[in-house]
Amino acid sequence: MANLTEFSLAEATAVLARTPASLNALLRGLPQKWVYCNEGNDTWNAFDIMGHLIVGERTDWMPRARIILESGEARPFDPFDRFAQEKESQGKSLEQLLDEFASLRGENLAALQALNLQPEDLTRRGRHPALGAVTLSQLLATWAVHDLTHLHQVSRVMAYQYRDTVGPWGAYLGVLKCGGHSAP
Amino acid sequence: MANLTEFSLAEATAVLARTPASLNALLRGLPQKWVYCNEGNDTWNAFDIMGHLIVGERTDWMPRARIILESGEARPFDPFDRFAQEKESQGKSLEQLLDEFASLRGENLAALQALNLQPEDLTRRGRHPALGAVTLSQLLATWAVHDLTHLHQVSRVMAYQYRDTVGPWGAYLGVLKCGGHSAP
Numbered sequence: 585m586a587n588l589t590e591f592s593l594a595e596a597t598a599v600l601a602r603t604p605a606s607l608n609a610l611l612r613g614l615p616q617k618w619v620y621c622n623e624g625n626d627t628w629n630a631f632d633i634m635g636h637l638i639v640g641e642r643t644d645w646m647p648r649a650r651i652i653l654e655s656g657e658a659r660p661f662d663p664f665d666r667f668a669q670e671k672e673s674q675g676k677s678l679e680q681l682l683d684e685f686a687s688l689r690g691e692n693l694a695a696l697q698a699l700n701l702q703p704e705d706l707t708r709r710g711r712h713p714a715l716g717a718v719t720l721s722q723l724l725a726t727w728a729v730h731d732l733t734h735l736h737q738v739s740r741v742m743a744y745q746y747r748d749t750v751g752p753w754g755a756y757l758g759v760l761k762c763g764g765h766s767a768p
Numbered sequence: 769m770a771n772l773t774e775f776s777l778a779e780a781t782a783v784l785a786r787t788p789a790s791l792n793a794l795l796r797g798l799p800q801k802w803v804y805c806n807e808g809n810d811t812w813n814a815f816d817i818m819g820h821l822i823v824g825e826r827t828d829w830m831p832r833a834r835i836i837l838e839s840g841e842a843r844p845f846d847p848f849d850r851f852a853q854e855k856e857s858q859g860k861s862l863e864q865l866l867d868e869f870a871s872l873r874g875e876n877l878a879a880l881q882a883l884n885l886q887p888e889d890l891t892r893r894g895r896h897p898a899l900g901a902v903t904l905s906q907l908l909a910t911w912a913v914h915d916l917t918h919l920h921q922v923s924r925v926m927a928y929q930y931r932d933t934v935g936p937w938g939a940y941l942g943v944l945k946c947g948g949h950s951a952p
Contacts, residue, residue: 591933595799599926602794609789610919615779715936722935729934732927733943735794739920742783743913749775750913751906752899758949759917765942 591721593701596728601693603731604686607634610738612682619678623744623764630741633734634681635669641688643668645727646695652710652720653699660711696724740764775905777885780912785877787915788870791818794922796866803862807928807948814925817918818865819853825872827852829911830879836894836904837883844895880908924948 611619611630622629628636648661673681699705706721743759754760795803795814806813812820832845857865883889890905927943938944 591930592799592801595801596930598797598799599802602798605793606790609793610786613782614786615776615782617776617779618783712936715939718935718937722933722937725930725933725935726937726941729927729930729937729941729943732923733941736920736923736927736943736946739916739923743916743920746775746780746909746913749906749909751902751909752896753902753906753910753913755899757910757913757917759913759920761949762920762946765945 591706591725593706593724596724597693597696599728599731600689603637603735604682604689606735607637607738608682608686612679614678617745618742621741621745623741627764628737628741630738631673631678631681632669633738633741634678634685635673635676636666637731637734638681638685638688639665639668639672640727640730641685641692645723646692648710648723649696649699649720652708652723653705655710657709657711657717660713663713736762737764775890775909777890777908780908781877781880783912783915784873787919788866788873790919791821791922792866792870796863798862801929802926805925805929807925811948812921812925814922815857815862815865816853817922817925818862818869819857819860820850821915821918822865822869822872823849823852823856824911824914825869825876829907830876832894832907833880833883833904836892836907837889839894841893841895841901844897847897921948 611634614630619630622632643662644664651659651661676684701720706719706724708720709717710720710723712718740759740762743757747754747760750757750760795818798814803814806816827846828848835843835845860868885904890903890908892904893901894904894907896902924943924946927941931938931944934941934944
């Protein structure tokens with residue numbers, strides 16, 4: 585593997601295809617503590633994170649890919665609403681969110697495949713409203729790493745609930761030392 | 769939920785029962801990059817982490833629970849070998865490790881249930897060779913948080929492979945800012 589950080593559509597979609605089932609296996613049917621407790625103040629719990637992933641499927645990744653392919657840098661992406669799930673998840677159960685995420689992800693991966701992207705398409709550029717020029721491959725790589733950042737967050741938020749319960753072992757558990765690294 | 773950090777055997781085992789399927793859904797069949805690339809130097813990749821989880825099932829959690837119940841603080845736990853998987857995983861596939869972890873975890877949760885632990889058992893004490901006095905509830909809570917720390921680690925190690933590929937979005941992806949928080 586000469587260039588380990590080179591983008592591969594097959595590799596990125598392999599991650600994207602697996603995240604819904606991994607989160608489903610982790611979260612479905614869990615006692616309430618693990619789903620609805622957060623890290624204090626305005627932080628997110630697992631339910632909030634699932635809602636956020638759904639909003640991304642609806643408004644972020646594939647819509648932005650289409651903007652790049654249709655308009656390039658001429659039309660900046662619509663800004664992403666990091667708090668839309670507060671309204672959109674209201675009245676839903678965690679199980680509904682898990683189903684919805686899996687369904688939307690499946691549709692989006694089918695739509696991505698239908699684009700039949702060629703290597704030259706992956707270098708096409710769009711304009712992020714805050715970050716400036718980005719490429720389609722960067723967008724698709726970010727989609728996959730965004731899944732991983734929220735899997736990383738879910739595991740941390742869950743572990744936080746037992747931060748005192750583990751007693752002296754806390755010194756050995758890296759996840760309890762994770763500051764969260766929140767995006768601005 | 770009056771005391772959110774209070775230990776509950778049902779809550780801890782709910783996490784322990786889900787981790788194997790969550791990791792299986794995330795990792796099985798992934799392209800090699802996500803499984804065999806690490807964070808540089810002597811860090812662990814996803815394959816190493818699965819091997820470590822298996823060693824824990826064999827030598828750490830339930831053996832230590834039994835030492836607490838049988839000998840209390842009189843017999844310190846055997847030290848845990850954090851590198852045993854280097855030998856034990858040799859020649860195995862990731863898929864074998866995923867199967868082995870799920871199988872051992874199932875056996876261990878059945879053995880835990882068969883102990884029919886009562887609330888007073890959970891306060892019984894053992895002796896960790898480095899940390900000193902610990903309780904059975906702390907051991908069992910740590911077993912669950914240890915799963916979460918390695919899910920946290922797997923997601924970070926995978927994301928690391930695309931740290932450059934995401935381009936300017938790296939600024940927004942918390943998992944790429946995670947230092948690892950390694951245990952001593």
